[in-house]
Amino acid sequence: MLRPISALTTSALVLVLFATLNVSVTFGQSRWGQTATNGSGLGLGDATTITWGFVSDGTAITPAYSSESTDASDLIGFLDTNIGAGAGGTDLTNRPWYTVFDSIFERWGNVSGLSFSYEANDSGERIDNTVAPRGQLGVVADVRISGHSIDGQTGGNTLAYNYFPDHGDMVIDTDNVSFYSNSSSNYLGLRNVLAHEFGHGMGLPHVTANNSRQLMEGSINTTFDGPQIDDIHQAQRRYGDNWEENGGNDAFSVATDLGIFDGTDMLIGADANMGASVVEVDPDQVDFISIDNDTDVDFLQITLDSIYDMSFALDMVGPTYNHDGDSSYSLANQSDLDMVLLASDGTTVLADSNNAGIGVSEQIDMVLEAGTYYVQILGNTDATQFYQFGASGFSAVPEPGSMLALGTLGALLVGRRRRRIR
Ligand SMILES: [Zn+2]
CATH class of the missing domain: 3.40.390.10 (Collagenase (Catalytic Domain))
Structure with a gap:
């Protein structure tokens, strides 16, 4: 027995x-x-x-x-x-x-x-x-x-x-x-x-x-x-994380493809977002992603099926606990990450968010036409930062007569709402 x-x-x-x-x-x-x-x-x-x-x-x-x-x-x-x-x-x-x-x-x-x-x-x-x-x-x-x-x-x-x-x-x-x-x-x-x-x-x-x-x-x-x-x-x-395998995602040409955005929220990296305290990791959880040092860059690819008023949110995640004598060791405060939105050529910068400070969130809000875009995430600290990335958006309906001015749609949208993914 x-x-x-x-x-x-x-x-x-x-x-x-x-x-x-x-x-x-x-x-x-x-x-x-x-x-x-x-x-x-x-x-x-x-x-x-x-x-x-x-x-x-x-x-x-x-x-x-x-x-x-x-x-x-x-x-x-x-x-x-x-x-x-x-x-x-x-x-x-x-x-x-x-x-x-x-x-x-x-x-x-x-x-x-x-x-x-x-x-x-x-x-x-x-x-x-x-x-x-x-x-x-x-x-x-x-x-x-x-x-x-x-x-x-x-x-x-x-x-x-x-x-x-x-x-x-x-x-x-x-x-x-x-x-x-x-x-x-x-x-x-x-x-x-x-x-x-x-x-x-x-x-x-x-x-x-x-x-x-x-x-x-x-x-x-x-x-x-x-x-x-x-x-x-x-x-x-x-x-590195799982996405660094098979050539990684350190360039737009090998970006991690998040697929088609059709108005449904996208959220990745959520398994490390366990709140302030340590929560047990189940053996079937695999959604842990990070920037592993100040030379690592992650590229994410998102293709919009229509025109949307988009919000991209980057949050630093992870619990706080006692780690090797540091009683307030925080996995959410390891590195200062930045987020850049790139056009379909993978190089033209459409917007960037580079709030200063370790653990500080980044956000980009922008009206985008249908097409493929890249989000670049990079770190400014030689440390490994778990992150959670979310994309949300609402159909951006241009007012009559404005279809030829898509680049300046921001002020012409109807029904604008924003929300943040956590
Ligand atoms: Zn041992």
């Missing part, structure tokens, strides 16, 4: 990390500088693809802790025994537990500029802090997952540890049979350990949030599922 997972969520179960020696940038902003897929030269805010895979049982692991065994990895056998082996075989993607691991990478990918690819091959090299092999497509994954005995399953219990980039390898404590075999909420205990450990694997340090509501706090927590708002913010600081 499995104990309820809540019985195992005390602070006695401590997740630990171990810093690798080859962290190449500031500790708090470490990230991958080279991957098998992208090659080298990756920097802060760059979308990145990381390959991941399992080492074979029998692969050596150099202990990182004095309590840790010198045994070879036994993770696959451990998972087969405690979660299930299915039909077995060499293709691990058929294992019942594979989808648990895969879902963690998919989730991190859905809330950041990270993408993931499973690497079925492994080079067999030792898991070790100083000799980590570089990922190589078809040969060895960027992130290699292993496991063996670390320190039993009682006392100041380590569940797993993980190396920082560009190493990223994970070691799971296979002593923790009761914890990892707990299938409650689709193996939430295992999933949050994996999501936390891979958080380190992408470069995230522990956060002291003082509210036990963030994944990257130092103790396991199963009162939520996966990355939370601070975790997502830290991930986007390093890898």
Whole structure:
């Protein structure tokens, strides 16, 4: 009989990390500088693809802790025994537990500029802090997952540890049979350990949030599922948001297409708009967008199907909480963003809104004819700012005789109303 997972969520179960020696940038902003897929030269805010895979049982692991065994990895056998082996075989993607691991990478990918690819091959090299092999497509994954005995399953219990980039390898404590075999909420205990450990694997340090509501706090927590708002913010600081993938949206030619505006309000980025306090992030929420630094630019494309009196609203969003000793850390006050409205050529400026001040909203109100427009959003601070962008509009009906003067319609509209999207 499995104990309820809540019985195992005390602070006695401590997740630990171990810093690798080859962290190449500031500790708090470490990230991958080279991957098998992208090659080298990756920097802060760059979308990145990381390959991941399992080492074979029998692969050596150099202990990182004095309590840790010198045994070879036994993770696959451990998972087969405690979660299930299915039909077995060499293709691990058929294992019942594979989808648990895969879902963690998919989730991190859905809330950041990270993408993931499973690497079925492994080079067999030792898991070790100083000799980590570089990922190589078809040969060895960027992130290699292993496991063996670390320190039993009682006392100041380590569940797993993980190396920082560009190493990223994970070691799971296979002593923790009761914890990892707990299938409650689709193996939430295992999933949050994996999501936390891979958080380190992408470069995230522990956060002291003082509210036990963030994944990257130092103790396991199963009162939520996966990355939370601070975790997502830290991930986007390093890898940008989901729109930075596949070439990104940093130019009008690759703008994020919001589609046809037909009078129905448009609103994006709303999942980070949780009000003043931290609210739990559900694992199906994906609408988190940001400007990740003072060189990032987002282009949005909107096509009007008619003439409208438009309002474009840009709001800085995110809760306030205790973050690493700052009791009034506010995700809504990270950067001063500006908004520019561009014509269909992507360069002609029709209007801009550049109110000064971190966290200050921007708004553009303008009558626009049918056609395609671009909204450019940019940051003035080397910080990552969640934003929410809304477009609303009302049919702009020109008074008789004014159809030839569309450019000066502003004063001739009937039925003008404005409202702001929140
Ligand atoms: Zn940790």
